[in-house]
Structure formats: structure tokens, C-alpha cells
Amino acid sequence: MGRRKINIHERRSQKGDSLLEVILAIAIFMLIAPAIVIVALRSLSGSIESEDRIVAAALAQETLEASRAIRDYDWDSLITGNHGLSDANGYWEFVGTSDNKGKYTRAVAISDTDASTKKIVAAVSWQGLDGISNSISPTGQLTKWHSLQWMQNLAGSFLSGFANSVEIDEANGGIKLSNLGDWSQPSVLVSTNFSGDADGKSIFIDKNNLYLVTKNEGSGKEFIALDLSDVTKGNLTTLGSAELGTNANHVTVFNGYAYVATDSNSEEIMIVRLSDYAKIGSINMPGGIAVSDFAKDNILAVGTAKSSGGREFFTYDISNPESSLPLSGSAEINAKVNDIYISGNYAYLATDDNGKELIIVRLSDNSIVNFYNLPDTADAHAVFVAGNAAYIGRDNSSVSEFYALDISNPEGTISPLGDVDLGSAEIKDIFIAGSHGYISTENGGTRETAVLNLNNYSVEIWIDIEGGAPADAVWMYGRHIYVGSRENTETLQVIQGGTSTSSDLAQEGIFTSQKFDTGAAATAYQNISWISIGTGTVSFQIRTADTEANLNSAKWVGPDGAENSYYTVSDTQITLDPAASGSRWFQYRAILNGDGLESPILKDVSITYVN
Amino acid sequence: MLIRKPLKFEGITLVELIVYVAITSIVLLFVLRFMWNVSGVSIRVDVSTELIQNSRFILDKISYDLHVAENVVIGSSTFNTHPGALMLDMPAGAQNIFYDTYEKDILVGRQTIKIRKLRRRAGEQQAVDVTGDKVNVANFVLKNRTRAQESSNIKIEFTLAFVNPGQDPQRNRELNVETAVSLRQ
Numbered sequence: 001m002g003r004r005k006i007n008i009h010e011r012r013s014q015k016g017d018s019l020l021e022v023i024l025a026i027a028i029f030m031l032i033a034p035a036i037v038i039v040a041l042r043s044l045s046g047s048i049e050s051e052d053r054i055v056a057a058a059l060a061q062e063t064l065e066a067s068r069a070i071r072d073y074d075w076d077s078l079i080t081g082n083h084g085l086s087d088a089n090g091y092w093e094f095v096g097t098s099d100n101k102g103k104y105t106r107a108v109a110i111s112d113t114d115a116s117t118k119k120i121v122a123a124v125s126w127q128g129l130d131g132i133s134n135s136i137s138p139t140g141q142l143t144k145w146h147s148l149q150w151m152q153n154l155a156g157s158f159l160s161g162f163a164n165s166v167e168i169d170e171a172n173g174g175i176k177l178s179n180l181g182d183w184s185q186p187s188v189l190v191s192t193n194f195s196g197d198a199d200g201k202s203i204f205i206d207k208n209n210l211y212l213v214t215k216n217e218g219s220g221k222e223f224i225a226l227d228l229s230d231v232t233k234g235n236l237t238t239l240g241s242a243e244l245g246t247n248a249n250h251v252t253v254f255n256g257y258a259y260v261a262t263d264s265n266s267e268e269i270m271i272v273r274l275s276d277y278a279k280i281g282s283i284n285m286p287g288g289i290a291v292s293d294f295a296k297d298n299i300l301a302v303g304t305a306k307s308s309g310g311r312e313f314f315t316y317d318i319s320n321p322e323s324s325l326p327l328s329g330s331a332e333i334n335a336k337v338n339d340i341y342i343s344g345n346y347a348y349l350a351t352d353d354n355g356k357e358l359i360i361v362r363l364s365d366n367s368i369v370n371f372y373n374l375p376d377t378a379d380a381h382a383v384f385v386a387g388n389a390a391y392i393g394r395d396n397s398s399v400s401e402f403y404a405l406d407i408s409n410p411e412g413t414i415s416p417l418g419d420v421d422l423g424s425a426e427i428k429d430i431f432i433a434g435s436h437g438y439i440s441t442e443n444g445g446t447r448e449t450a451v452l453n454l455n456n457y458s459v460e461i462w463i464d465i466e467g468g469a470p471a472d473a474v475w476m477y478g479r480h481i482y483v484g485s486r487e488n489t490e491t492l493q494v495i496q497g498g499t500s501t502s503s504d505l506a507q508e509g510i511f512t513s514q515k516f517d518t519g520a521a522a523t524a525y526q527n528i529s530w531i532s533i534g535t536g537t538v539s540f541q542i543r544t545a546d547t548e549a550n551l552n553s554a555k556w557v558g559p560d561g562a563e564n565s566y567y568t569v570s571d572t573q574i575t576l577d578p579a580a581s582g583s584r585w586f587q588y589r590a591i592l593n594g595d596g597l598e599s600p601i602l603k604d605v606s607i608t609y610v611n
Numbered sequence: 612m613l614i615r616k617p618l619k620f621e622g623i624t625l626v627e628l629i630v631y632v633a634i635t636s637i638v639l640l641f642v643l644r645f646m647w648n649v650s651g652v653s654i655r656v657d658v659s660t661e662l663i664q665n666s667r668f669i670l671d672k673i674s675y676d677l678h679v680a681e682n683v684v685i686g687s688s689t690f691n692t693h694p695g696a697l698m699l700d701m702p703a704g705a706q707n708i709f710y711d712t713y714e715k716d717i718l719v720g721r722q723t724i725k726i727r728k729l730r731r732r733a734g735e736q737q738a739v740d741v742t743g744d745k746v747n748v749a750n751f752v753l754k755n756r757t758r759a760q761e762s763s764n765i766k767i768e769f770t771l772a773f774v775n776p777g778q779d780p781q782r783n784r785e786l787n788v789e790t791a792v793s794l795r796q
Binding site: 020021024025028029032033036037040041043044047048050051054055057058059061062065066068069072073087090091092101102 | 643
């Protein structure tokens with residue numbers, strides 16, 4: 001009986017246990033299985049979603065980059081709002097408010113952050129496997145700064161530009177001031193032949209512009225402007241000319257106008273505007289013909305031939321040459337005034353007076369304050385003032401023809417510093433540069449020009465120029481001597497020294513760049529910067545124009561947009577000439593200055609601009 | 612006679628429960644693994660992953676090179692057709708970068724099939740593959756979207772298809788990607 005009970009119990013508990021076990025097993029299964037299935041399905045849809053995401057990310061990148069490309073082309077196309085993109089025309093453009101790429105819809109939303117910055121948000125959206133919308137929206141920022149740059153390494157660009165007294169410095173990869181040249185081995189670099197029987201009477205050089213006046217040429221012009229920007233390579237080009245109709249004796253330049261002293265009885269001084277070489281007016285002076293003139297600080301000083309009842313020295317106010325040229329004053333010299341040089345508040349006159357070859361006039365009241373009597377009675381033809389010394393050149397004398405006088409006290413004592421006896425020479429013109437004096441003579445033959453040493457007051461060398469005619473004018477600039485000659489076919493001659501091993505350098509030289517086309521009419525310039533090493537200074541001027549041809553007559557200006565200013569600090573904002581014809585074409589020039597012994601070395605120049 | 616039925620708890624002991632859970636889980640794992648393999652989910656995930664990783668690598672590499680390049684050498688590049696080629700001039704004397712495709716024979720199972728791969732060559736060095744052996748570059752087209760004289764902008768379109776010589780539907784996937792990059796010069 002006990003066993004039976006036990007059996008019954010066992011059977012019952014077994015039955016109960018199995019049912020319970022099954023229920024529990026199913027319950028556990030129901031809990032775990034769905035979780036695993038979900039994981040499996042999720043990983044599959046997740047990977048498909050990843051595929052979608054990578055395509056969307058690539059499209060979003062395309063959206064931002066396309067907006068950037070549109071900004072590069074035209075900032076003004078970035079209109080606030082939502083835009084789709086299209087490249088149907090071979091370049092990116094905005095179309096509508098969105099566009100579709102298969103199952104993806106994308107758009108870019110543009111909004112202003114400030115005047116020169118815009119925020120761009122690329123939105124790409126699509127429907128996922130499970131019907132849920134997905135989207136990504138990366139953002140970017142665009143700045144109104146599409147700056148372009150013109151970079152020049154000067155050693156490499158030297159040949160494409162123009163050089164006046166500068167050359168390549170191989171060691172440093174830049175350009176430097178040229179060697180002064182060995183004057184004992186001179187040669188004529190280039191000369192110009194003006195029409196007819198031209199006599200080069202007077203020269204004036206202002207940086208790369210040379211102005212020459214000649215005796216009456218009849219149908220030819222008596223006033224010529226030449227471009228010296230490439231003279232070191234032997235190139236001279238004519239910039240312009242003016243018809244004067246009479247013998248011209250002397251030329252001086254101030255503030256964009258040339259004043260020519262002539263033989264005319266009614267137009268003793270003729271005025272030529274240098275922007276277009278138009279003769280704009282004249283001055284009818286009392287007394288004899290105008291022989292000499294000098295312009296400085298709004299004053300034009302004129303010397304005439306001796307006038308028995310009148311004066312020989314006159315000063316005019318040239319602040320407004322186009323409207324009027326009022327007479328400021330005059331002085332009675334009682335001799336022919338052959339040459340004038342203004343320094344400080346005084347005019348130094350070289351005269352025919354036998355006892356007063358040098359006369360000093362105070363400009364504030366046009367009164368004669370001093371004079372100097374050179375030995376013997378030879379007439380003084382030329383005067384040049386440099387520092388505290390006045391240099392005089394004169395007719396053949398039994399003593400000396402070249403004198404240096406100490407004029408530190410123009411109204412006090414004048415004492416001689418030295419003199420040079422040139423034998424039987426007659427000096428017509430003088431130019432002083434550094435420790436050398438350059439003279440031109442009436443002698444002709446083989447002694448038209450000479451270089452004098454001012455340290456020991458001796459003739460360093462006589463230079464025989466082309467032909468044998470006298471030379472009326474001389475001017476030294478950079479590494480060249482410019483001579484005005486009466487030789488019919490060699491009116492203006494440019495002299496250079498031979499190869500020199502000495503360390504004497506030119507004290508000023510100019511490199512002019514090639515002409516640069518920015519490609520767009522509305523170009524705005526940013527900064528000019530450069531790299532220079534060595535001893536000395538480098539300064540810049542720029543000019544712009546609407547066409548390449550107009551660039552030739554554009555004015556060289558500095559940071560205040562005016563002609564007598566220069567860029568001296570690298571990375572300066574460029575200011576254009578307000579009167580420039582346009583800004584598409586650009587050109588710069590670099591002026592190197594040294595002390596004659598050392599040179600700055602200019603290596604790279606960079607101009608940044610936007611258009 | 613009274614038959615005393617001793618009161619007994621008719622239940623499961625904790626140990627039995629634990630054992631049941633353990634056994635059931637193991638059984639379930641095997642069942643589901645079988646289901647998983649039969650349904651081909653893992654294959655689909657592998658294929659997807661391979662396509663995604665190759666696409667990402669191509670995008671990253673080409674985008675970086677284009678961002679850094681000084682300009683596109685148009686004469687040495689092939690635009691508007693498949694297969695395209697791209698030659699980039701890099702700044703500061705660094706070597707040129709050249710992207711193009713080539714055909715390679717690969718062994719899949721016992722078959723030898725030809726696939727197209729993307730490669731990158733720096734200067735004169737040996738070219739390096741950008742895509743792996745499991746994907747075929749079915750399409751690689753470059754389009755020059757530079758306007759006028761502005762910074763270059765290149766549009767890139769490529770399609771990667773999983774190598775599927777047996778035409779297995781599970782492995783029949785491809786990814787179409789389109790993007791564009793502007794040079795930052």
C-alpha cells in the first residue's frame with residue numbers, strides 16, 4: 001500500500017513537473033528569442049543605413065564644395081535662402097530650393113553672418129528602410145575673400161622687366177644696384193639721332209624720365225621726353241615731344257610741368273605739361289632772351305642775357321602754371337646769367353661778370369646778398385650746388401676752369417675748396433654726384449666730356465664721345481652719363497663705364513616690372529610686400545590703367561595716391577591714383593638707393609588683389 | 612484506513628530552473644545560428660561593410676588630396692568617361708599625385724575573374740591600391756566643374772559592386788556615390 005501511494009505520488013509529480021518544465025522553457029524562449037532576432041535584423045538594417053549615410057555624407061560634401069565653387073566665381077550669387085544645385089551647364093549653379101538625387105533630397109541654406117561672411121548649411125534627407133526620415137546637415141562658412149596674388153622672384157623675372165642701373169645678384173637671388181663702371185674704359189651705350197641738325201642743349205632727368213631740349217628744329221620738335229626705364233640694356237624709347245618753334249636753351253622740371261628757357265622774344269619761358277606733352281602756356285619776359293632757369297618749391301628762377309636798361313634775374317610763382325604765373329620779384333645782375341642753381345633759400349648764379357662770376361640772390365626778397373670773384377675774367381657758364389659746396393665751370397682760363405667753393409654761409413664768407421685746371425677747355429655744363437664731377441665742354445674733338453675726382457681735384461678721365469662736336473649738356477644718373485651734343489646724328493648720348501673691379505656702385509637704380517594683366521576690369525588691390533636684404537633702402541611706386549596702352553602714360557604714385565610719395569614699408573595697403581583710367585593693368589617700379597659702396601638686394605615682390 | 616498524503620511542494624527547485632535555462636539557451640543558440648546562416652544575414656552585413664569601408668576610404672583619400680593640391684593637371688587627367696583619371700600638382704615641390712584604375716585577375720573560389728581597382732601613385736613611386744580585392748569599381752567618372760579662372764572644382768562619381776561571380780543574390784549589392792571637392796588654393 002505504501003508503495004502504491006509513493007508510485008501515485010511519483011507519477012503525479014512527474015506529470016506536474018513536465019508540464020511546468022515545458023511552460024517554463026517556452027516562456028524563457030519567448031523572452032530570449034525575439035531579442036536575438038531583433039539584433040540580427042537590426043544589424044542588417046543598420047548596415048544598409050550605413051550605406052545610405054555614406055552616400056548622404058558624400059552628397060553633403062558635394063553641396064558645401066559646390067557652394068564654395070559658386071562663391072569663388074561670384075560672391076553675389078550667394079543669395080540668402082534655400083537652394084538646390086545643378087551642374088548641367090558644366091559648372092555649379094543654384095536651382096530652385098532643393099534638388100533630388102535618386103532617393104535623396106538635398107538643399108543648401110545660406111544666411112548672412114556679417115557683411116563679408118555667410119553661413120551655409122547643407123541638408124540631405126532620405127527615407128530609410130523602416131520608412132523613417134533621416135537627414136544630415138553639416139555646416140560651413142564662406143568668406144568674401146578670394147584673394148589673388150602676383151608673386152615675382154626678381155632674379156627670375158629680371159629679363160621680363162626693365163632695368164636702369166640695376167642688375168641681378170646671383171649669390172642672393174635678387175637684384176642690386178649696378179657697379180658704377182670703370183670710367184677709364186668708357187663706351188657709348190646708346191644714342192639718339194633727332195631729325196636735322198639737332199643740338200642737345202639741356203637735359204633734365206627725373207627718375208626714369210629724361211627731358212631734352214634742342215635748338216630750333218624747324219618742323220622737328222624741340223622738346224623731347226625719353227623713357228630711361230630700360231636704358232641699362234641699351235633701350236631708349238620716346239615718350240612724347242612738343243613743338244617749341246625756337247631755340248631752346250635750358251629746361252627745368254617741377255611738379256608735372258617743364259619750363260623751357262628759349263630765344264623767343266615773346267615767349268621767353270615755355271611751359272609743357274608732362275602728362276600729355278602739351279605746350280600749355282608761356283611767359284613773356286621783359287628784356288633779353290632767357291638763357292637759364294631752375295624750378296624748385298613752387299619758384300621758377302630765370303636768368304636772361306644782359307639787358308642794358310633792365311634786369312637779368314626773375315622769379316615766378318609756379319604753384320598754378322595752368323592758371324597764372326605771377327612775377328614774384330627780380331634782381332639787377334648787370335651781366336648775362338648763364339646758369340642758376342637753387343639750394344635752400346638762395347639762388348646761385350653763374351654769370352659773365354668779370355668780377356662776380358658767382359652771384360648769390362636771397363629768394364625771400366630777391367636781393368643780391370653775396371658774390372665771389374674767381375681769378376681772371378673767364379665767364380662762368382655752369383653752377384651746381386651739392387651739400388655745402390658750389391661748383392663752378394667756366395670758359396678757358398689761364399688758371400683753372402673748375403672751382404669748388406664752400407658756401408656753408410651763403411651770406412658770409414665764401415672760401416675756395418679746390419679747383420681743377422683743364423688746360424684749354426671751356427666748360428659748358430656741370431653735374432655733381434657723390435665724389436665725382438661730370439663736365440661737358442665746348443672743345444669737342446676727343447674732349448667733349450670729363451669725369452673729375454673731387455677728393456683730390458683732378459681730372460680722372462677725359463671721355464671721347466661719338467663725333468667731334470661740342471657738348472652743351474651733361475647729367476649723371478645711376479650708372480650712366482647723359483650728354484647733349486651738337487653732333488648732327490648723335491644728339492643725346494648715353495655713356496657707360498667699362499667692367500670694373502672696384503666696389504663703387506651707382507647710388508640709385510630703378511627696376512620696372514613687366515606689365516601685368518589682372519584679367520578683370522574691376523580689380524581692387526590689397527597690399528604690396530617685398531623681401532630685401534643688405535644695406536640701403538628700397539622704395540616702390542605703382543601705376544594702373546584700363547588698357548595696356550594706357551599704362552604707358554599712367555602716373556607713378558605712392559601710398560597717398562600722389563606722384564611724390566613712395567612705398568617704403570613692406571605689406572602696405574595699395575592706393576591707386578584717383579585719376580587712373582582703370583585698374584585692370586598693373587605695373588610697379590622699385591627704386592634702390594645706396595651710399596655708393598653698398599647696395600640693398602631686392603628678392604621677391606608680391607601684390608595681392610581681388611576681382 | 613486513512614491514507615495520509617504528505618503535503619509536498621510540487622514545484623521546480625532553483626537548481627532545476629537554472630539547469631533548464633542553461634540548456635534552453637544553448638539549444639536556442641544553435642537554432643538561431645542555423646537560422647542566421649540560412650537567412651544569409653551575416654553575408655549581407657559583410658557585403659555592406661566591405662562596400663562602405665571602401666567608399667569611405669576613396670572619399671577620404673581623394674578629398675584630402677584635392678584639398679591640398681595646388682592645381683589639377685588637366686592634360687594628364689581623363690574627364691567625363693569611365694574609367695577616369697586624375698593628375699594633381701601638389702605644392703612646394705611635393706610629388707604629383709595620380710589616381711586611375713586598372714584591371715586585376717583575382718581568384719574567387721576556383722574561378723579567376725577580372726575586377727577593376729582604383730589606385731593612387733605619388734610621383735614615380737609604386738602605385739598603391741585604394742580599393743580591396745572584394746569590390747569592383749564598376750564606374751569611376753571625374754568631371755571638371757571649374758568655372759572660368761576660379762579655383763578648380765572636381766565632381767567625382769563612382770560605383771562599387773561587391774565581387775559576385777556566382778551571381779549570389781545575397782551578395783548582389785553595389786553602392787553609388789557622388790561628391791565634389793574644391794581646391795583650396
